[in-house]
Amino acid sequence: MKKLTILFFLLSFGSILAQKAEEFYKRGNVKADSGDVKAAIAHYNYAIEIDPKFSNAYMGLGLIKYLIRITQRHSTTSEILKPFSSITKAQWMIIHAQ
Numbered sequence: 001m002k003k004l005t006i007l008f009f010l011l012s013f014g015s016i017l018a019q020k021a022e023e024f025y026k027r028g029n030v031k032a033d034s035g036d037v038k039a040a041i042a043h044y045n046y047a048i049e050i051d052p053k054f055s056n057a058y059m060g061l062g063l064i065k066y067l068i069r070i071t072q073r074h075s076t077t078s079e080i081l082k083p084f085s086s087i088t089k090a091q092w093m094i095i096h097a098q
Contacts, residue, residue: 021051028060040064
């Protein structure tokens with residue numbers, strides 16, 4: 001009977017941890033949707049810390065990091081192209097025709 005009680009406690013505790021990980025994952029999603037990237041990353045990391053096998057938290061974290069990289073690349077590209085923004089389409093065609 002004692003072993004059964006311990007087993008029940010361990011299973012319940014594991015379930016509680018899984019619920020906590022899910023809760024922090026959902027908080028991460030809310031923060032990501034609102035644009036609070038640092039908080040989203042913190043929530044995803046905490047969900048992973050609670051449950052290292054919780055794949056959704058890894059996916060959320062990976063997606064956020066991917067979007068950060070894409071945003072950084074595009075902002076760099078737009079900064080490079082900024083001097084060319086005043087060039088008209090006709091001027092652009094003339095430049096490339098040479």
